[in-house]
Amino acid sequence: MKNLFDRFRQTGQASSKAPVASPSRGRAPEIDRAGSRPANPIFPTKVFREFLEILSRKDRPVILDLGALIGSNVEYFFNLGVKVHVEDLVGSYQNHRYWNLVEGQMLFDEPRFLKENLDYPEGTFDGVIIWDLLNFIDPKFARSFVQRITLMTKLGGCVLAFVHTQNPPGLTPIRKYRLVEDCSLEYIPSGVFLEFKKTYQTRDITQLFVDYPGMKFHLLKHNILEVLLKKE
């Protein structure tokens, strides 16, 4: 019986063509070796495998994809029979309708943002993926954001998050992460620059996600921390 990782590996061995957002079932996009577009750095992930394992124990899993949208990632989960909800929060967070000018200061309208972008019933999702997002939102808002996610996640579900552990200088480009062969991620600059608000170390994550007793950390290259949180 072939599992998901075998399929990842098989794709890797056979890949020599340019990547396509292939609608074929269960295939991760292939790494570009033909040079049809500029190559982006690709790094293997560790806890992503475990995230998939947790999903595999669910019947018809439902996940929420938060962050900059990568179509092939959505297709990948879809082709495995996973129901995927997509919220492009990077785009929404910049939307001017959530920012009000009050006494010369731009204030973020948290309740409206949460109502319009994260209005899901309690215990809807088996898994939530937070891509390059947490570092760019206000730390105060990050708390209510995480609380909302906790509410929406089922017991036994999990959250996979990617955070920067170091503060890059100046305006920071938001990254997109594309799933490629053999459980690796391709880092793609999205072209969107946002103000970097906070770095997250393991301790910060522990304090932020208080309702998740099971935590696993893995430091990827480029100072990116991969975090898996299990709601038990």
Next chain:
Amino acid sequence: MWRTRKTEEEKDPFVNRKEEPPLSPFEEKKPMEPRFEPRPNPIREEVVNIGKSVYIKGELSGDEDLTIEGRVEGRIELKAHNLVIGPNGRINAEVYAKNVTIIGSVVGNITGSEIVEIRASGSVVGDIKSPRISIADGAHFKGSVDMQKGSEEPKKVEFSRPETVKPSVDPVPLKTLIK
């Protein structure tokens, strides 16, 4: 006494001997193969186009492929046909079609019996149900994607599980061990 001259053919009858066709009173002809040449069907080949300046409010249904460049509000139903929302198309409707291609924008749920494709310039706010989807990089999408029930059963998600050590012999029933 007299030596008769023998030609080579006579010496070896099989040398340079041409195969002769069998004698038949009728000339043998290959059977005629049926040839199907596609005839241009002016009605079938046409794709109906709803122009930029057209605004439709209500229910739109039909039996041919359709490209929408204008605005539609309500419901679009082309169950066995293709629907293209062109770059200028602005749809605020529930959409049902065989193949749906979005280059413009759609607000509403989309059901495709074969494939729903969002191109790079396309935008969808709504839920998609289809056996296949394709979302290009750069496309805007807010909603959910789910395999359509009935048309194709989704594969059971198979992931690797932690390996368990299998006993080399049949496991002894627990009762026999407890005495």
